[in-house]
Amino acid sequence: MKTLVIGPSWVGDMLMSQSLYRHLKAQNPERVINVLAPDWCRPVLARMPEIDSAIAMPVGHGSLQWNIRKQIGRELGEQNYEQAFVLPNSLKSALIPWFAGIPVRTGWRGEMRYGLLNDLRILDKNAFPLMVQRYVGLSQPRNTPALDRSNILPPKLTVDSDAQSAAIAEFKLNAENAVAFCPGAEFGPAKRWPDYHYAGLAKMLIADGHNIWMFGSQKDAAVCEQIIAQLSAEEQKSCFNLAGNTSLPQAIDLIAACRAAVSNDSGLMHIAAAVNTPLVALYGPTSPGFTPPLSEQATVIRLIEGFIKIRKGDGDQGYHQSMIDITPGMAYSAVQEWFSA
Numbered sequence: 001m002k003t004l005v006i007g008p009s010w011v012g013d014m015l016m017s018q019s020l021y022r023h024l025k026a027q028n029p030e031r032v033i034n035v036l037a038p039d040w041c042r043p044v045l046a047r048m049p050e051i052d053s054a055i056a057m058p059v060g061h062g063s064l065q066w067n068i069r070k071q072i073g074r075e076l077g078e079q080n081y082e083q084a085f086v087l088p089n090s091l092k093s094a095l096i097p098w099f100a101g102i103p104v105r106t107g108w109r110g111e112m113r114y115g116l117l118n119d120l121r122i123l124d125k126n127a128f129p130l131m132v133q134r135y136v137g138l139s140q141p142r143n144t145p146a147l148d149r150s151n152i153l154p155p156k157l158t159v160d161s162d163a164q165s166a167a168i169a170e171f172k173l174n175a176e177n178a179v180a181f182c183p184g185a186e187f188g189p190a191k192r193w194p195d196y197h198y199a200g201l202a203k204m205l206i207a208d209g210h211n212i213w214m215f216g217s218q219k220d221a222a223v224c225e226q227i228i229a230q231l232s233a234e235e236q237k238s239c240f241n242l243a244g245n246t247s248l249p250q251a252i253d254l255i256a257a258c259r260a261a262v263s264n265d266s267g268l269m270h271i272a273a274a275v276n277t278p279l280v281a282l283y284g285p286t287s288p289g290f291t292p293p294l295s296e297q298a299t300v301i302r303l304i305e306g307f308i309k310i311r312k313g314d315g316d317q318g319y320h321q322s323m324i325d326i327t328p329g330m331a332y333s334a335v336q337e338w339f340s341a
Contacts, residue, residue: 001028004076004084004102006093007037007045007057010186011248011267013131014041015155015274016294017087020135021050022153027139034081036072036096043248044271047157064092073099085138086117106138131291154294155274157252164253173240173254177210179335180255180272182263183227184220184243189318192264193282193326195223199230200328201262205335206231206238213258215251215268218244260335264323265291273298278338280331284308284323299334301326 003024008014014037021033034053035045045054058072059065069092077100084097089110097105098116106119113120121142128134133146140147168175183198185191202212214224221243228239246254251268255261256275263269263279265286272279273295281293281300285308288300304322 001030001083002032002079002081003034004079004081004097004100005033005035006084006086006088006096007035007041008087009038009041011041011044012270012291013087014044015157015267015270016132016291017135018048018050018155018157018274019132019152019294020085020087020139021048022156023136023139025050026153034079036076040248044157044252047159047249047252048155049158066095069095070099072096073101076100077102083119086113087135087138091116108134108138129289132294149294152294155270156276157271157274159253159256159275160249161253163249164257167246167250167254168257171240171242171245173213174211174238175257177208178213178258179205179210180258180261180263180277181212181214181224181227182216182261182266182268182272183214183223184216184268185264185266190285190320191266191323192223192319193323193331194319195226196230197324197326197328197331198227198262201331201335202227202231202239203235204328204332206235210238210259212239213254214239214241214243215246215255216243220244260338262331262335269293278335278341280334280338282323282326282331284320284326297338299337301330301334 024031032052033050034055035051036055036057038057042054045051059068073096081102083104084102086094086107091111091113094113094116104119105117107117108121108123128137128146136147136152224241224243228236252271255272255277258277260278261272263281265283269281273293276297279293279298281298283302303325
């Protein structure tokens with residue numbers, strides 16, 4: 001059976017979608033799964049053994065571009081797909097499988113997609129509180145109750161040990177007792193743990209003999225430098241700013257080499273979970289009740305309840321107060337628990 005998936009636009013969401021692919025393959029190991037995805041997500045798909053091909057999505061996130069979607073659909077219509085799964089909830093995300101004439105087009109109702117989807121599911125958000133439950137639910141027969149998280153196959157990325165060794169050598173890293181820091185977040189400082197708290201935690205871990213590897217995109221490099229600037233000259237020798245320097249595959253391999261990871265709610269947090277690195281996940285306005293790290297080796301620290309829609313915090317430097325209130329000592333204790341596990 002040949003299947004097309006219209007994938008999510010964000011790395012973290014794409015990580016969680018792997019649970020759907022794992023369930024589809026468990027149901028039918030011969031199923032071919034191709035995923036249409038933006039370029040920045042395709043390296044993640046390359047580390048999912050369930051995926052046969054990651055197809056480039058040339059249309060930008062949020063852009064309609066009707067004619068381009070129509071052209072892509074017609075080209076894919078020649079590939080004899082039997083079923084399509086549409087993971088985003090927008091109307092435009094359902095256009096390509098419809099243009100392709102794929103016989104079975106499966107997805108949640110979302111944004112008025114009657115006709116575009118002919119295997120249309122009606123979502124009860126209370127019955128499917130987790131994003132991963134919603135993805136996996138599409139692999140089940142209609143009206144099947146949400147699978148309990150314990151019955152969901154979690155994301156599991158492959159790690160290239162040779163590439164991992166090469167990356168350690170390329171960046172001249174001290175691989176002994178490394179701890180990954182992922183201080184960036186796509187939606188700005190409201191989702192971030194303060195840089196001075198990361199610096200405080202770094203001091204504690206470096207005093208214990210650990211090295212700090214900091215990951216992120218190019219736009220996260222500045223906050224990583226802010227963290228390093230708060231360390232002494234001696235402490236800085238044990239701290240490596242990799243933000244903006246590694247490729248995504250290199251980040252996957254290097255995070256997998258770490259003894260633990262400390263991260264905000266971000267795509268890199270989900271990568272740490274998917275390579276089974278012991279993880280301390282720090283949440284503020286966003287809720288682990290919707291997109292938790294899908295790993296048995298994860299500790300979530302959150303001091304508030306509910307989901308807060310605002311993105312810009314009312315605390316120091318735009319940090320949300322709920323993130324400020326998580327102290328370095330709290331994170332240190334959580335990391336130590338994983339070291340002693």
